[in-house]
Amino acid sequence: MAKDNQFVEQIADINADFPQWYTDVVRKTKLVDYGPVKGTMIIRPYGYSIWENIQNELNARFKKRGVENAYFPLLIPMSYFTKEAEHVEGFAPEVAVVTHAGGEELSEPLAIRPTSETIIGTMCSKWVQSYRDLPLKVNQWCNVMRWEKTTRPFLRTSEFLWQEGHTVHATAEEAEAETQAMLGIYKEFVENCLAIPVLTGRKTGKERFAGAEATYTMEAMMRDGKSLQAGTSHYLGQNFAKAFDIQFSDSDGALKTAYTTSWGVSTRLIGAVIMTHGDERGLKIPPVVAPIQCVIVPIAARKGGVIEACESLKAELESAGVRVVLDSSDNSPGWKFNEWEMKGVPVRIELGPRDIEAGKMLCARRDTFEKAEYPLENAVESVKALLAQVQKDMLEDARKRREERIVYADDMAGILSAVEAGNFVKAGWCGCRACEDKVKEETAATARVFAEGEHKEKCAVCGKEAKHVIVFARAY
């Protein structure tokens, strides 16, 4: 029996030590491993497969919106960063620099891209000549590098994978609408595919992207009540278009400066999945992005016909597009249950001699641990319906947990006690930087996002008239 609990025992208690639980889970489920260079990670096949599923889902959505994929160079001349003043200030401290190549010192040091506005801006100034070239919408899937002091797999690493979309428009209105539309696409994707509910809206000036006019964010609540910025969409106004000279002849013959946007999500999303859904037994991966959606565990596997029945069920599910694994290893069923639960596979099918005789299979849900029997005859239909139900219920469950932990506060003491209890806190804000800074100093919570449409009388910090309501939280 000791062997049966081998995996469960290896994971720290999620309620007692959430950071250790996270570290245990990402490594023991083989999502990730540490690279030899400090702050780097290897994304192992089980983790990378989630990323591939995310890519497929997003590519379909981007394509529908007329965005085309492309690839821009990794190395950017350092001088490019200085062209947009806020941008260089924001990114210079985190940049990794190539000074030597091909056995020689370079005449100009090259930055490894922390983000690509500067190089894409440079190219768009060549490609955009006329209003007929607009809107221009490109996206790239690539690696980026931001040198970080404190790192954690998926959440904050020196190198990470992401997509960065960049669009160029003729008018401010169109660019702003695009920024919002992409935020909407992200929200729909994160909620429906990752089963993570998000708060969306604008960031404060302090928290916005270096060089943007406005940054829109989606903020997700993790199990410990901290917020994770799951993606951002930036309205860049003419800041980059002016710095990189993106001009076009409009239909009226006049030469005009364009408006740009950029937007991105990264492998952080995998961290968000882990920390939104995980529990004391390990991962819980939503079916849409799960590398394995369904595992078949044979019961009394040596009995005649069991393995054959499992194999035929597997083939049937596979040909219907279900990502399915048959665990025919020598381990005991109990050991297998633990392992696949830890790996977060949404549905487990148990199939033994009695089930086969009765023409049934037993399905266990990872999210609720509910078990139910289904006829083997309609296996594909049943499993697909069950996966869809799990997907839906995981979002509702996460939403319910989040709603219970969004509270209001009217003063600094209220903010502090609420964030210490692991909540998101909505509080009035006068709009001044000093008050925003003070919240961070005294509570370690930051302004995550504007709560649009909500009103408060007074700023929770200074007591003056509140201009906004802000969601404050500690964050990853």
Add this chain to the structure above:
Amino acid sequence: MAKDNQFVEQIADINADFPQWYTDVVRKTKLVDYGPVKGTMIIRPYGYSIWENIQNELNARFKKRGVENAYFPLLIPMSYFTKEAEHVEGFAPEVAVVTHAGGEELSEPLAIRPTSETIIGTMCSKWVQSYRDLPLKVNQWCNVMRWEKTTRPFLRTSEFLWQEGHTVHATAEEAEAETQAMLGIYKEFVENCLAIPVLTGRKTGKERFAGAEATYTMEAMMRDGKSLQAGTSHYLGQNFAKAFDIQFSDSDGALKTAYTTSWGVSTRLIGAVIMTHGDERGLKIPPVVAPIQCVIVPIAARKGGVIEACESLKAELESAGVRVVLDSSDNSPGWKFNEWEMKGVPVRIELGPRDIEAGKMLCARRDTFEKAEYPLENAVESVKALLAQVQKDMLEDARKRREERIVYADDMAGILSAVEAGNFVKAGWCGCRACEDKVKEETAATARVFAEGEHKEKCAVCGKEAKHVIVFARAY
């Protein structure tokens, strides 16, 4: 009428100046643009889409063989390269080096990966403990960097995209078999998807991968008779396993050193497609990887019902999985024909009032310029069959052209005149490095691949007994 020939005039004559033709075609069809850092390229959407199609085709084949995708770090400590003596010698001169990051000088310089054997070897030594962990098969799609003096888009750039597969095995036999199997997968893919015939086989010691026991290559003949190495598969023996300590307990209890392989293809393949199939009018892209497989050009578009009929045909083809574009721009049909021919779209459909009335469409093939009418009723079926035929014929056409240009030579003068005439030359070789070097010095041709199974009496260089027949060619 001048406008109708605008595009054709812009491309250099393929027969008079092949290099200029190549440069013109890759830029004017918007496959690629030059990056600001010397030797870098931007892969534009039309080029990147070919790469995505290549990825999809290869991923399906890799998966069938049990290879899983993963992602390893970009930066590798310089000290790792020194662990395998030949490897460091081969790659050190081309490496780009990060010396500063996060505002500080690094304690150890970091190389941007030129290839990942060293870091993947390091990780495999952790992951492989027992024979049960073998074989281990991972692949990554990523960017790599090799600082090059002379560069050309897709063919040789400082940064390029590729996939690198790495496998670990218990025995030499199994690793060798894997090396060969991957070469076979590459060959099948390149011939059936890219319509490029390739010669496959072993490389000479001089030409093999730095650190390999044996390198297997596929060599493709370009329009100018030069060879392009389209992909390689390396049997690494225990060279990297020893250097990185990849050991496992075998089923007999003994601790053994593993055997490894690596294999890769890159965005070079796009260059191979361009230079194998292109002609005086521009690109010719094989249907399987073409971003656009079929373009619909309306004739007398302003006449009632024409655009509607084109749109309905487009929708029909699209829903059947054909990648189709309807060109409803203001340009003349002649201008459109030129443009889409330059872009290499395999099939063009012309649809005008008379066709619609007759229930027909006119299809023009890019590869042979043949035109034929098909009933609109079975449009999907006809277009799919036509695309399949184009795919097949393009391979046969390329094969025929190649066969005419593989010749034999018995002495150095013969080799020289044959390669100057744009041929691949098969010649006897004694096996010594001096003779191989002499061929390169005097003819600028290199040993591309062993012609296995062929025999010659004498070495074409020294006249001594020939041990092998080698395919010599000038190469990209």
